[in-house]
Amino acid sequence: MKTKDLDLSHVLSSKPKGGVMYFLGQRALVIDARALGFLRKELINNLGLSVARNMLTRLGYAHGWLTADNLSSEYPELLEDPTCGPALHMLQGMVNAREFRANPIDDPVHNMTCIWEDSYEAEQHLIHIGISGEPVCWTLTGYVSGYISRMLGRETYCIEDKCRGKGDALCHIESRTREDWGNLIDDHLPFFKEETIDGVLKDVTARLRRSERRLSRFKRLFNGDVHPAGIIASSEAMRQVLDIARRAAKVDSSVIISGESGVGKELIARFIHDESARAGRPFVAVNCGAVTETLLESEFFGHAKGSFTGADSDRTGLFEAANGGTILLDEIGEMPPGMQMKLLRVLQEKAVRRVGENRSRPVDAKVIAATNRDLD
Ligand SMILES: [Zn+2]
Numbered sequence: 001m002k003t004k005d006l007d008l009s010h011v012l013s014s015k016p017k018g019g020v021m022y023f024l025g026q027r028a029l030v031i032d033a034r035a036l037g038f039l040r041k042e043l044i045n046n047l048g049l050s051v052a053r054n055m056l057t058r059l060g061y062a063h064g065w066l067t068a069d070n071l072s073s074e075y076p077e078l079l080e081d082p083t084c085g086p087a088l089h090m091l092q093g094m095v096n097a098r099e100f101r102a103n104p105i106d107d108p109v110h111n112m113t114c115i116w117e118d119s120y121e122a123e124q125h126l127i128h129i130g131i132s133g134e135p136v137c138w139t140l141t142g143y144v145s146g147y148i149s150r151m152l153g154r155e156t157y158c159i160e161d162k163c164r165g166k167g168d169a170l171c172h173i174e175s176r177t178r179e180d181w182g183n184l185i186d187d188h189l190p191f192f193k194e195e196t197i198d199g200v201l202k203d204v205t206a207r208l209r210r211s212e213r214r215l216s217r218f219k220r221l222f223n224g225d226v227h228p229a230g231i232i233a234s235s236e237a238m239r240q241v242l243d244i245a246r247r248a249a250k251v252d253s254s255v256i257i258s259g260e261s262g263v264g265k266e267l268i269a270r271f272i273h274d275e276s277a278r279a280g281r282p283f284v285a286v287n288c289g290a291v292t293e294t295l296l297e298s299e300f301f302g303h304a305k306g307s308f309t310g311a312d313s314d315r316t317g318l319f320e321a322a323n324g325g326t327i328l329l330d331e332i333g334e335m336p337p338g339m340q341m342k343l344l345r346v347l348q349e350k351a352v353r354r355v356g357e358n359r360s361r362p363v364d365a366k367v368i369a370a371t372n373r374d375l376d
Helices: 035-073 084-091 122-129 136-151 178-185 192-226 236-250 265-275 293-301 336-348
Strands: 010-013 022-024 096-102 112-117 156-162 171-176 257-260 282-287 326-330 366-371
Touching: 010 178, 035 084, 035 136, 084 096, 084 136, 112 136, 122 136, 136 156, 136 171, 156 178, 171 178, 171 265, 192 265, 236 265, 265 326, 265 366, 293 336
Parallel strands: 257 366, 282 326, 326 366
Antiparallel strands: 010 022, 096 112, 112 171, 156 171
């Protein structure tokens, strides 16, 4: 058998009345492309674009890998022919492959390029989701990756750079082994891996749990006027304070709370943290008045081992400890002006430099400053 002679009669078999159908000797289905389009839409709407892309890429990969594997049983001589993959892809009705170019299989740099016309996937994406900013032929590129990986017995990936689904006239793909892609494959690789789904689902579960916790706090707040942080909101003035705090929580900028000692500034800060998207991440509270001036910098920014007498190990500063969360700087008015300038720089640059180190480390912490003084 030669690839150019291959047609549906060689690969597809079924009883005239159907019931069971085979492609290359394995059970196959005829399914309306629009049904896959609906599935795609459901996946994107319910799980987000990354998970949907991940699942569909892996579905395509399994399909391509199995197709090559079935070919090796039915027509083993064709597995060596690089043009057979595109031919089978076409016989499965998924895409029209044109201008196929490939280096011979025994070439150490086996790569191939191809133009795709009539991609079923770009078509369905445009119908159900609309035009995309990125290529969308995820099952098809997954298929090529799986097929060639099985064919060569080497990890191989196919990347699409032009796509009908993002407004190009035709789709264009290139496939190379992992080594030949080098760093260029890094952004695409997660979509081929199982962990991506796990990671995103864990993240979704964690966010769901946080939302549930917040919901139950809200319920308690409305039922009993008592916030779990210990705030009793029975007076109109206190309700207004909480309302402002809640709004401050929704904006990811720094907040300053002023008020006399003992009015519960830390509770309000904690409330803002709990109501913000940073809830569940660290909340670090520090009383600036209680830290000795000589230790302030190391306390806030950390230090490198040996940077001063007594610094016998590396130390993480409070800003780094609050990374992703919130840091409360209580009694900020007690802080020396020089140190206040340094804090300002951290807020502007979103990075800290440990004492005794030359490099900056990025930090992302919401800063809440509290004071009992009138600050100018
Ligand atoms: Zn495409």
